[in-house]
Each structure stands twice: as structure tokens, then as C-alpha cells.
Amino acid sequence: MIKVCVLGVGKVGIHLIHECINNPFVDLIQIYNRSVKGMELFKEMLPCTQSILELKKADLYIIALPDSILPTLDLNHLNGLVVHTSGTVPYASLKAKKRGVLYPPQSFTKEKKISFKQIPLCLETEFSTDYDLLDEFARKLSRVVYKVDQAKRQKLHLAAVFANNFGNRVMGIAYEICQENDLDFSILQPIIQETFLKAQIFPPHVSQTGPALRGDEKTIQKHFSQLKGTDLEVYKILTKSIQEKHGTEL
Amino acid sequence: MIKVCVLGVGKVGIHLIHECINNPFVDLIQIYNRSVKGMELFKEMLPCTQSILELKKADLYIIALPDSILPTLDLNHLNGLVVHTSGTVPYASLKAKKRGVLYPPQSFTKEKKISFKQIPLCLETEFSTDYDLLDEFARKLSRVVYKVDQAKRQKLHLAAVFANNFGNRVMGIAYEICQENDLDFSILQPIIQETFLKAQIFPPHVSQTGPALRGDEKTIQKHFSQLKGTDLEVYKILTKSIQEKHGTEL
Numbered sequence: 470m471i472k473v474c475v476l477g478v479g480k481v482g483i484h485l486i487h488e489c490i491n492n493p494f495v496d497l498i499q500i501y502n503r504s505v506k507g508m509e510l511f512k513e514m515l516p517c518t519q520s521i522l523e524l525k526k527a528d529l530y531i532i533a534l535p536d537s538i539l540p541t542l543d544l545n546h547l548n549g550l551v552v553h554t555s556g557t558v559p560y561a562s563l564k565a566k567k568r569g570v571l572y573p574p575q576s577f578t579k580e581k582k583i584s585f586k587q588i589p590l591c592l593e594t595e596f597s598t599d600y601d602l603l604d605e606f607a608r609k610l611s612r613v614v615y616k617v618d619q620a621k622r623q624k625l626h627l628a629a630v631f632a633n634n635f636g637n638r639v640m641g642i643a644y645e646i647c648q649e650n651d652l653d654f655s656i657l658q659p660i661i662q663e664t665f666l667k668a669q670i671f672p673p674h675v676s677q678t679g680p681a682l683r684g685d686e687k688t689i690q691k692h693f694s695q696l697k698g699t700d701l702e703v704y705k706i707l708t709k710s711i712q713e714k715h716g717t718e719l
Numbered sequence: 720m721i722k723v724c725v726l727g728v729g730k731v732g733i734h735l736i737h738e739c740i741n742n743p744f745v746d747l748i749q750i751y752n753r754s755v756k757g758m759e760l761f762k763e764m765l766p767c768t769q770s771i772l773e774l775k776k777a778d779l780y781i782i783a784l785p786d787s788i789l790p791t792l793d794l795n796h797l798n799g800l801v802v803h804t805s806g807t808v809p810y811a812s813l814k815a816k817k818r819g820v821l822y823p824p825q826s827f828t829k830e831k832k833i834s835f836k837q838i839p840l841c842l843e844t845e846f847s848t849d850y851d852l853l854d855e856f857a858r859k860l861s862r863v864v865y866k867v868d869q870a871k872r873q874k875l876h877l878a879a880v881f882a883n884n885f886g887n888r889v890m891g892i893a894y895e896i897c898q899e900n901d902l903d904f905s906i907l908q909p910i911i912q913e914t915f916l917k918a919q920i921f922p923p924h925v926s927q928t929g930p931a932l933r934g935d936e937k938t939i940q941k942h943f944s945q946l947k948g949t950d951l952e953v954y955k956i957l958t959k960s961i962q963e964k965h966g967t968e969l
Contacts, residue, residue, distance in 0.1 A: 576917075587912075588909055589906045620900075627896055628894075631893040631953075632910060633913075635954075636890060636911070636915075638960055640881070641927065650874040652867075656841070657879060660824055660879055663826055663883075667887075672891075672894055673887050673888070675828070677887055678884060678887075679883070680880065685785075692877050698963075700960070702960075703960050704881075706953050710892070710950070713949055714888075
């Protein structure tokens, strides 16, 4: 069994720890965090440490700590493979003998469990001799494992920000409009569901609808008059984006 | 059985016609369109007309024509209830004796069938005596029927534009980033699915993640450098929107 240490108990770390604890093919031998906070939950179940120097001998160390922390950790004393989970940081930012990346393009929320089986894992190692171990581990967790280099991983992360972070934010604005007007957000659930179902069947430009696509200037102006501040700016720029993509002139 | 005429064979019209044909509780007696195009498909199945004056006697006339056309139609000779399907236009724009609205906040694509059972239908009539007929019809089609007045319907439509049109567009930008970098868009399907699943469980602000939320200025700057034109503007304004909502300062 692959012996693993997980460093970090944030959103990604917590999900990884739960997955490793429950996965019969993985031996989670220790967790690390800078502060004791967040580790209490696991104290009775497995060894916890706040010291890098006390890390046990493992095959794989997975670092799920903030990007800014990664270059500050000295892990040169470890003989196992050290990987981070960031979409943007190169493995070269890690101070370790054997380095790599295990990037899950997924959005983790503490309140919601998620099965790793469906989460794509994007792998990279500095030395090809380390790749097999990381690949073997990743396939114990997920059905979808990809080899993705630094340049492509950064682009994938950027795309994920648009699809998830920004997709979520525009739904958030919709939610706020409903709240302010005493409308039940659940009325929009079917259209939200249809939006994402279509994105699984067609490229998004095929499913585009609405006043921006139709060049329906009267409706667009009506909407402008109902919005202000940043919501208005968001409306304007996404209308422009749709019209540039689809060739309708304002 | 409620006798119905559908006017218009665009995205909404086509879906309504199919629904009425297949619904055992509705008697679709005629369809109308300004041009013969789009009606050929139904020619053998039911009466089609290009003349408003040739409209048959029905209980309900549903107009699924562009917003700009609605005020130009003279339907004063009809004795049945005349409703449009627009999210923005008031029923008062219709020239008819009995007027109302049947607004489905849903995005219709010709290529994809959809069951009306899950589509919310938002109803309004000028005279309360006409409401029962519209309500009875709507409940033959859908499980979710709401009474929604003009002011609220406009807000709902605005919210739907954010959730669907803009949600779809940011997924479109993600798709384009993948295409340009030879990345399979399917790698993002799990995160897209999770985005919308979460929106069904939590208010969107609870599920917000990403560099904008974390105030991760280094990643944000890296992303800026990888984008240009309108995509960059979309990134900037949605980052600002997230940070204003969540109180992180740029």
C-alpha cells in the first residue's frame, strides 16, 4: 500500500484526508498542519504533527496548503515524492528532492462531501521515474487521471475559474435579485439545471440564448435601467462578450 | 379540453407546439406564423395559417413571437384569452380583449427536447375572471405554476439572464480556453456539474471559491497576463463582483 502524508487541512486537504482514510488501497500515515486548528477532528484517528521535521517516512507527501506557503517549506530531508495540489504554482517552487503536482480541477466546499472517483486528477512529476508512483496513487482515488504539464495546467485552472468561480458568481447575482424582489430562487432551479445539462451535451456557444444573442436592444436597455454598480458592469461586459462571440452588433 | 392556438414557431413556440400535441389534456387546434418557414413540419398534422384573421375560435391563444412584434398585432377580433410568453413585455402591449402572460423562465434550444413538467410557468391575466382558465391550462403542462405580476416577472427574467445566459457564456469562455490550449473540455465537466449541484443545495455565496474569494493577488495577476480583450474585462469585473460580495479588498 502506498504510504501517504497529507499536509494541510483546508478545503482540499480535508477532502483528501477523508478520501485517504476511507480508501482501502491507501495508507494515510500522518497529517500535518501549521496550527493545531483543523487537526483536532483527526487526533484520535491518526498521527498529527505541526512540525515538518517530524514528518514520517512516506512514499508520497501531498501538500494542500496555500500557494504562497509552498516556496517557504524546506522539504529537502524527505526521500518520498512531494507533490502540491495547486493549479498555478510550478513544481519547481517546492524545495524537495522529488517533486510533482497532483491538481484536482474541482471546487471543494467543507459542507459538501464529494466522491473522488469522478474528480479528474492532473499529474506531473519532475523526474519520469516518479511518475508511476503518482499515477498508481491517483488511480486508486479517481477514474479520470491525466498527465498535464505546467503550461496546460495553468490554462486548465484559468478555464476552471471561469466555469466554476464566475459561473457561481453570476448565479449569486441571480440569487440576490430574487432575494431583493421577494422571489423564490427555486423558480430558477430548472433553468440552472438545464444550463449545466446542456453544457454536458453541446459546446456552450450552441446553447447560448437571451437578449444579448438576439441583439434585443430594448430588453437590454430595460435591464440596464434595473441594475447599478458592479452588477450593471457585469451585465454590460457579458452582453458584450456574447455579442462579440456571436457576431451581433450592439 | 382547452382549445389552444400557438402563434410562432421559434424556440419557445416549437417546444410549446410539441408539448401541446403530445399532451392528452390539450387540444391544439391551429398554429400561426408570419412566414410558412418553420410550419412545414406540422402541415400534415394540424391546421397552419399565416393570417391573423384566419385564426380559429379557441379558448387560449399563446403568442411566442419576438417581443418587438407583440404590439404590432391586432387581435381585438378574438374572444379567447390572448397571452404572450415574454419575460419583459407587459400584457398591456397586446391589442386584445382578454390579455395575459404565460412566462416560462427556461432556455429552449431547438436541438434538445425538454419536459414541460419541470418548467415553472409564471402566469398573469388582466382580468381575474380569466386567471382560472390560464391556471388550468398551465397545470396540464407543468407541476410548477406561479402567479407572478409584471414587476416581479421582469426581475425574474433579469435573474434568469444572469443565471443562464451569463452562466452559459462564462462556460463558453472556459471552453474556448480549453480549445485554444488543446485541452479536452470534458476535464471540466465534473467541476461544472458540482457548480450547479451546489447551487441546488446552498445559496451561491456559500459555495464561492477561487482566487478572487481568497484575495490571492498573485494568481489573479497571473491570470490577467494570460487574458486579453473582453475575456480579460470579464475576468476583472467578476473578480471585483466576488470581492465586493465577500468583502476581500483588491
